[in-house]
Amino acid sequence: xxxxxxxxxxxxxxxxxxxxxxxxxxxxxxxxxxxxxxxxxxxxxxxxxxxxxxxxxxxxxxxxxxxxxxxxxxxxxxxxxxxxxxxxxxxxxxxxxxxxxxxxxxxxxxxxxxxxxxxxxxxxxxxxxxxxxxxxxxxxxxxxxxxxxxxxxxxxxxxxxxxxxxxxxxxxxxxxxxxxxxxxxxxxxxxxxxxxxxxxxxxxxxxxxxxxxxxxxxxxxxxxxxxxxxxxxxxxxxxxxxxxxxxxxxxxxxxxxxxxxxxxxxxxxxxxxxxxxxxxxxxxxxxxxxxxxxxxxxxxxxxxxxxxxxxxxxxxxxxxxxxxxxxxxxxxxxxxxxxxxxxxxxxxxxxxxxxxxxxxxxxxxxxxxxxxxxxxxxxxxxxxxxxxxxxxxxxxxxxxxxxxxxxxxxxxxxxxxxxxxxxxxxxxxxxxxxxxxxxxxxxxxxxxxxxxxxxxxxxxxxxxxxxxxxxxxxxxxxxxxxxxxxxxxxxxxxxxxxxxxxxxxxxxxxxxxxxxxxxxxxxxxxxxxxxxxxxxxxxxxxxxxxxxxxxxxxxxxxxxxxxxxxxxxxxxxxxxxxxxxxxxxxxxxxxxxxxxxxxxxxxxxxxxxxxxxxxxxxxxxxxxxxxxxxxxxxxxxxxxxxxxxxxxxxxxxxxxxxxxxxxxxxxxxxxxxxxxxxxxxxxxxxxxxxxxxxxxxxxxxxxxxxxxxxxxxxxxxxxxxxxxxxxxxxxxxxxxxxxxxxxxxxxxxxxxxxxxxxxxxxxxxxxxxxxxxxxxxxxxxxxxxxxxxxxxxxxxxxxxxxxxxxxxxxxxxxxxxxxxxx
Numbered sequence: 031x032x033x034x035x036x037x038x039x040x041x042x043x044x045x046x047x048x049x050x051x052x053x054x055x056x057x058x059x060x061x062x063x064x065x066x067x068x069x070x071x072x073x074x075x076x077x078x079x080x081x082x083x084x085x086x087x088x089x090x091x092x093x094x095x096x097x098x099x100x101x102x103x104x105x106x107x108x109x110x111x112x113x114x115x116x117x118x119x120x121x122x123x124x125x126x127x128x129x130x131x132x133x134x135x136x137x138x139x140x141x142x143x144x145x146x147x148x149x150x151x152x153x154x155x156x157x158x159x160x161x162x163x164x165x166x167x168x169x170x171x172x173x174x175x176x177x178x179x180x181x182x183x184x185x186x187x188x189x190x191x192x193x194x195x196x197x198x199x200x201x202x203x204x205x206x207x208x209x210x211x212x213x214x215x216x217x218x219x220x221x222x223x224x225x226x227x228x229x230x231x232x233x234x235x236x237x238x239x240x241x242x243x244x245x246x247x248x249x250x251x252x253x254x255x256x257x258x259x260x261x262x263x264x265x266x267x268x269x270x271x272x273x274x275x276x277x278x279x280x281x282x283x284x285x286x287x288x289x290x291x292x293x294x295x296x297x298x299x300x301x302x303x304x305x306x307x308x309x310x311x312x313x314x315x316x317x318x319x320x321x322x323x324x325x326x327x328x329x330x331x332x333x334x335x336x337x338x339x340x341x342x343x344x345x346x347x348x349x350x351x352x353x354x355x356x357x358x359x360x361x362x363x364x365x366x367x368x369x370x371x372x373x374x375x376x377x378x379x380x381x382x383x384x385x386x387x388x389x390x391x392x393x394x395x396x397x398x399x400x401x402x403x404x405x406x407x408x409x410x411x412x413x414x415x416x417x418x419x420x421x422x423x424x425x426x427x428x429x430x431x432x433x434x435x436x437x438x439x440x441x442x443x444x445x446x447x448x449x450x451x452x453x454x455x456x457x458x459x460x461x462x463x464x465x466x467x468x469x470x471x472x473x474x475x476x477x478x479x480x481x482x483x484x485x486x487x488x489x490x491x492x493x494x495x496x497x498x499x500x501x502x503x504x505x506x507x508x509x510x511x512x513x514x515x516x517x518x519x520x521x522x523x524x525x526x527x528x529x530x531x532x533x534x535x536x537x538x539x540x541x542x543x544x545x546x547x548x549x550x551x552x553x554x555x556x557x558x559x560x561x562x563x564x565x566x567x568x569x570x571x572x573x574x575x576x577x578x579x580x581x582x583x584x585x586x587x588x589x590x591x592x593x594x595x596x597x598x599x600x601x602x603x604x605x606x607x608x609x610x611x612x613x614x615x616x617x618x619x620x621x622x623x624x625x626x627x628x629x630x631x632x633x634x635x636x637x638x639x640x641x642x643x644x645x646x647x648x649x650x651x652x653x654x655x656x657x658x659x660x661x662x663x664x665x666x667x668x669x670x671x672x673x674x675x676x677x678x679x680x681x682x683x684x685x686x687x688x689x690x691x692x693x694x695x696x697x698x699x700x701x702x703x704x705x706x707x708x709x710x711x712x713x714x715x716x717x718x719x720x721x722x723x724x725x726x727x728x729x730x731x732x733x734x735x736x737x738x739x740x741x742x743x744x745x746x747x748x749x750x751x752x753x754x755x756x757x758x759x760x761x762x763x764x765x766x767x768x769x770x771x772x773x774x775x776x777x778x779x780x781x782x783x784x785x786x787x788x789x790x791x792x793x794x795x796x797x798x799x800x801x802x803x804x805x806x807x808x809x810x811x812x813x814x815x816x817x818x819x820x821x822x823x824x825x826x827x828x829x830x831x832x833x834x835x836x837x838x839x840x841x842x843x844x845x846x847x848x849x850x851x852x
Contacts, residue, residue: 056115059075061126064152067155112170112171116167119164123194131198199237210263210264216231235308239256261311269318292353295319299316331353339368351418351421372428372435380403381440383395383398548567580616585615616637621635626691642672650690728768735754738754
């Protein structure tokens with residue numbers, strides 16, 4: 031044994047000192063580090079301890095083999111040197127921890143936690159220094175032992191943690207989870223609103239993580255101790271606490287208040303994880319809180335959702351959405367309720383305009399109708415964006431509900447064409463001259479129309495009505511602007527496809543070409559020195575693009591416009607040989623000037639009215655039969671024409687079927703519009719449009735079927751029907767019976783045929799014959815492509831001053847349809 035120094039501190043043993051001498055010196059230093067580190071350790075002292083440890087481990091001489099009492103005593107040589115020190119370290123840690131354990135037995139709750147945290151800090155800090163003292167032992171002896179399969183041997187720092195767990199931690203925990211219980215009670219106090227030492231909780235919780243040991247890889251973090259001794263009881267306590275609190279809170283407060291409380295509690299638990307729990311606890315903790323705070327009370331939230339919608343409680347709706355979005359299927363009941371809410375709102379808005387039984391549907395103001403639908407959509411769309419964060423499921427519910435009440439409400443009834451019929455007036459408000467919208471306002475109005483357009487089941491009906499009204503706006507020059515019309519067509523193109531809007535774009539092209547044709551004709555007449563009694567303009571419109579139909583009744587061209595008619599017919603035939611021009615009297619406009627009155631008036635008339643009034647240049651009174659003979663207009667139509675003139679007091683009807691020119695006619699206006707729509711024509715227009723749509727749909731369905739068969743070659747009936755519906759539904763909702771009729775028609779015409787031996791499987795046939803009829807590779811057709819192309823012409827004639835006539839022709843309107851001769 032080496033002698034001690036004068037200060038009472040053992041002197042540094044020589045290099046060949048025995049185990050007892052060596053350990054006595056090392057033990058004094060280890061104990062100082064573990065218990066009195068705060069007083070400091072000199073550098074020379076620390077290096078002396080390191081050197082003694084190194085010298086002993088590298089000594090080849092065996093010392094005190096009989097004194098080794100561990101299971102490693104059978105090792106020899108240098109191996110034995112390491113085991114001696116390792117076993118002595120174990121005995122020291124056990125003795126040291128027993129003393130700590132005794133002191134902890136009398137402590138409770140926060141006092142216990144503070145003692146535990148303080149000793150843990152002192153112990154782990156000391157263990158770190160000691161681990162470095164025995165670096166050589168770790169690097170060589172411990173490594174070799176573990177490499178040889180002895181996994182119960184650990185580096186010195188890990189050994190210290192293992193001993194802490196076995197000799198101190200488990201002892202404290204074994205007494206009714208004394209340590210974890212103290213933490214849980216502290217956390218409960220914080221949940222109750224008290225302020226706690228969160229740093230203290232974090233130190234203790236972190237120690238649970240540090241004590242985890244993965245035997246297969248000691249460098250890998252293990253959460254076994256943390257989960258078993260803290261996380262499991264913590265989650266159980268959390269579930270119990272929040273279940274009691276939520277039940278008690280709901281008994282005394284509203285659901286809206288509970289939403290705030292639940293939101294606050296979830297936020298607190300998220301913060302708790304960040305402050306002093308391990309991040310791996312987040313998933314389990316939040317899931318437990320969601321189950322107790324949300325899932326267990328989800329039905330109550332669903333039941334109160336309608337009330338929040340009715341009273342526009344946006345903040346509460348946002349909270350409810352955010353909470354229920356956390357649990358599986360939490361939002362689906364809300365989506366269904368929201369869909370029903372929107373349907374009810376849309377239906378109620380229309381009922382306010384027309385009544386529940388739809389009694390006022392015929393007198394419905396179309397602008398008010400559209401505004402009502404838009405208001406419902408806009409309000410609920412804002413709710414989806416603001417309260418439900420634009421979630422796709424709620425957007426789908428909104429779209430589904432809007433599609434339902436837009437197409438089926440008190441105004442439309444069971445009709446699928448009522449809505450488009452109402453909205454054509456809205457189109458006039460958007461694009462007609464009467465609109466007050468300009469610039470951004472007009473663009474906004476068009477955007478609103480398109481919002482509803484996407485919900486229409488039968489977009490083809492809407493489009494056909496729109497095309498019809500557009501044609502009349504262009505012919506009569508009542509569009510707000512070309513930019514507005516072009517913008518609307520562009521929006522339709524985006525919603526549908528190019529082939530559906532191509533006709534609309536061609537209408538504008540025809541208007542430009544018509545202006546050029548008028549100028550060319552006038553120039554030719556001037557070159558020929560042909561006296562033009564009447565000035566006029568011409569519109570040449572392609573029949574494939576303009577939804578205009580010639581009149582069904584006969585008509586005798588008045589002598590006043592015959593010269594102009596003949597000149598233009600001759601010019602046009604020379605320019606376009608093989609085309610036949612047919613007049614569209616029902617779309618023309620004319621102007622007549624009165625010469626038989628002191629005050630000269632300008633009468634704006636239709637062709638029928640012009641033909642009737644020109645007869646009074648040579649007659650004072652005419653009977654109905656005489657007018658029929660002079661104009662060739664049918665009696666039924668002529669009676670309606672005369673009724674307008676009589677109502678305006680231009681003619682007098684004092685005897686049955688006898689009409690006199692009114693010599694005392696007076697009006698406050700100089701320009702008098704007599705060209706008002708006839709009811710029969712309005713009804714015929716709607717009927718004709720619907721007939722066109724029905725006919726178009728037949729060809730669209732047939733074309734779609736054969737296009738599908740061309741790609742698939744062979745298909746069963748049911749998949750074929752579903753594919754047809756899928757492809758066409760963007761434009762209109764095809765009915766299954768119509769699809770089946772189309773299939774039967776194509777089978778009958780041998781465009782497709784049944785697969786032999788089957789009753790429900792078809793295959794393509796005669797594709798070339800089908801292609802000849804213009805269906806192949808076309809998305810939609812209204813008439814076979816081989817039908818003769820046609821051309822429509824509209825002229826407006828102006829100013830011819832015949833002062834000797836009672837009614838001078840100023841602007842007779844002529845509309846021609848020309849078809850290529852076949």
